[in-house]
Amino acid sequence: MLNRLFLFVAALIAVPALAQTPASPPPAPGTARVALNTSEGRVVIELETTRAPITAANFLRYVDQKRLDGTVFYRTVRVTPEFGFVQFGVQNEPKRVLPPIEHESTTQTGVRHVDGAISVARLAPGTAQGDFTISVGAQPSLDADPSRPGDNLGYAAFGRVVEGMDVIHHILNAPVREGGHFKGEMLAEPIRVRSARRME
Numbered sequence: 001m002l003n004r005l006f007l008f009v010a011a012l013i014a015v016p017a018l019a020q021t022p023a024s025p026p027p028a029p030g031t032a033r034v035a036l037n038t039s040e041g042r043v044v045i046e047l048e049t050t051r052a053p054i055t056a057a058n059f060l061r062y063v064d065q066k067r068l069d070g071t072v073f074y075r076t077v078r079v080t081p082e083f084g085f086v087q088f089g090v091q092n093e094p095k096r097v098l099p100p101i102e103h104e105s106t107t108q109t110g111v112r113h114v115d116g117a118i119s120v121a122r123l124a125p126g127t128a129q130g131d132f133t134i135s136v137g138a139q140p141s142l143d144a145d146p147s148r149p150g151d152n153l154g155y156a157a158f159g160r161v162v163e164g165m166d167v168i169h170h171i172l173n174a175p176v177r178e179g180g181h182f183k184g185e186m187l188a189e190p191i192r193v194r195s196a197r198r199m200e
Contacts, residue, residue: 089131
């Protein structure tokens with residue numbers, strides 16, 4: 001009897017403690033979540049599957065076909081310790097890369113380069129494939145702007161980081177090496193993406 005009473009009291013004490021543990025908010029309608037498990041920790045990205053359907057679907061193809069598993073964060077563009085972007089993806093590796101996709105500008109989608117935004121790297125519009133950037137700090141200069149010269153279509157943002165920005169900050173401030181394709185921007189020790197998976 002005493003044992004049962006002790007277990008009952010212990011359960012009552014545990015309930016408030018459990019209630020105080022904050023649960024992750026559910027995904028917003030019209031979105032999907034992907035967890036990147038990296039060598040530096042987990043990053044969860046919420047994709048705008050309704051507002052940016054082409055670009056989000058492209059990312060999900062890379063995820064579902066496990067083409068991002070074993071890739072790396074290889075580039076960091078650090079303006080300040082709190083502002084810049086990091087880049088990861090397939091780096092045109094023939095066995096991983098998928099065909100390019102149609103460009104979805106931010107004026108079409110309304111998905112902007114806010115802090116934590118993920119967008120797809122490109123050269124000319126319509127060349128984006130399997131390399132992605134994550135913004136640290138809001139970067140409206142990456143959004144489409146018809147008043148600017150050139151193609152003025154910006155980059156196609158399609159979601160944002162909802163968990164793990166501390167990991168992204170760590171990558172932004174990781175040591176870089178001299179030389180390489182992007183001089184002074186290539187990580188001395190690339191950060192591995194161990195897996196990329198959809199979340200329920």
